[in-house]
Amino acid sequence: IQTFLNFISFYKKFIKNYLKIITFFTNLLKEKLILPFNFPIKTLKTFKKLEKIFLKTLILKYFNNRLLTHIKINML
Secondary structure, three states: OHHHHHHHHOOHHHOOOHHHHHHHHHHHHHOOOOOOOOOOHHHHHHHHHHHHHHHHOOOOOOOOOOOOOOOOOOOO
16 A cells, blocks of 8 residues: 555546545554554455546646746755
8 A cells, every 4th residue: 555655646637636635545654553464344445446537637748839838856
């Protein structure tokens, strides 16, 4: 779960209601999990919901030099 959350956190600005959707996952991480762990049905439904969002949302686009472009950098 943690690995999955790390992966999708990069795309959170593209996902509407991101925090609301992943709340169930973050709550699961707070619990003490015993292995082997069986996912509750709600967990699987949430995974499927995020999968649909990824498939229907255009996250990456081809660069168009005719559009206004902003470059942001992080200076450490």
